[in-house]
Amino acid sequence: MSSGTVSRRWWAPVGVGVVLVVVFVALVTVSATLRQYWPFLVLSALVAAVPFLLRSPAPARRPLPVVAGTAAAEQVGEVALRASAVSVPKISATGGENEDAYAVDADAGYAAVADGASASFGAADWARTLCETFVAQRPLDGPASASWIGAATSAFVRPTGDGADWWSADAARRGAHAAFVGLAVLRAEQGLVWRATAVGDCVLVHLRPDGDGPPIVTAFPVDHSASFPQNPVLLSSEGDGRPPVRSIDGTAAAGDAWLLMSDELARWALRRYEVGEPVWDVLVGGSAAQVRALIGRARSEQGVADDDMTVVRCQAG
Known part of the structure; x- marks a missing residue:
């Protein structure tokens, strides 16, 4: 002020x-x-x-803080961004194997989810490298940049595969693949803004309460449960044939929430919304146990694949 x-x-x-x-x-x-x-x-x-x-004079309004973490963040000033994550491996996973990954930057307001392709070698490590590089590079502080993907490719430690196993050796040569979605919630002169970037079928959903009615929903880059591609474009650890990176941005306000989800959870949540049975409240504000129970419910429904399911939930309030 x-x-x-x-x-x-x-x-x-x-x-x-x-x-x-x-x-x-x-x-x-x-x-x-x-x-x-x-x-x-x-x-x-x-x-x-x-x-x-x-009466004391009204305090000067602080710049809108952006606070994130794996647990509820302390409110600072008038508005803060809280973030947490829940990731549940597929039912058939052994030893807690999970090819989804996520990362949150507590200081910069960055969050990311990546879904490693099971058919590729080292997919879980590649998904984790993508998320960690994205939040470290902060490519959405200015005009959206894809330079962080090259940095992730350089940082990725490639598995060599077992020389006695021709399949793993060949898979290692072909590289790892993953879908990705990343979010940045930033302060700007005009107030709070958000930006996102995505490749493949990981999905970000932006929710804004609208009076007494249902929330206004923006889903990116897939906005309908029937629109998920059969063969989504993916980011390759080898950097060959890099797919186009899509971007979106918008304004934000207190009460807004963002959900970053891997594909199968996003598909199910959008379908529930489309039939008038939204599950946004649990995904945004439920405990980790409630979200896991919701994922169990999703897996009990017909047509839901046995896949890793991950959600990073962020809320300004």
Whole structure:
């Protein structure tokens, strides 16, 4: 807040006070009846002014903080961004294997989810490298940049495969593949803004409560449960044939929420929304146990594949 704004807040009551004093003096001067009661009038005015004289000036509005983490973040100032994640491996996974990955940058307001392709070698490590590189590079602080993908390709530690196993050796040569979606919630001159970038079929859903009605939903880059591609484009650890990176941006406000989800959970959640049974409340505000129970419910429904399911949920409030 500028000092000029603070000054205007004080000029208004001072100006009103001056006008009232002038009016009071004029009335006492022309009216003999009021003149004899002037001490009581002055005392009444002082009593009425006490609350305003004792009130502290309104604090300057802080820049909107962006706070994220794997647990509820402490509120700072008036608005904060809280973030947490839940990731559940596929039912058939052994040893807790999970080819989904996520990352959250607590200071910069960045979050990401990646879904490693099971058919590729080292998919889980590649998904993790993508997420970690994205939040480290912060490519959405300015105009959206895809340079972080090259950095991820360089940082990825490639598995060599077992020389006695021709399949793993060949798969290692072909590289790892993953779908990806990343979010940045940033402060700007016009207020809070959000930006996202995606490749493949990981999905970001932006929710904004709209009075008493259902939330306004923006889903990116897939906006309908029937629109998920059979063969999504994926990011390759070898950097060959790099697919186009899609981007989106928008304004944000207190109460907004963002869900970053791997494909099978996103498909199911969008389908529930389309049939009038949204599950946004649990995905945004439910405990980790409630989200896991919701994922169990999703897996019990017909047509839901046995896949890793991950959600990073962020909320400004």
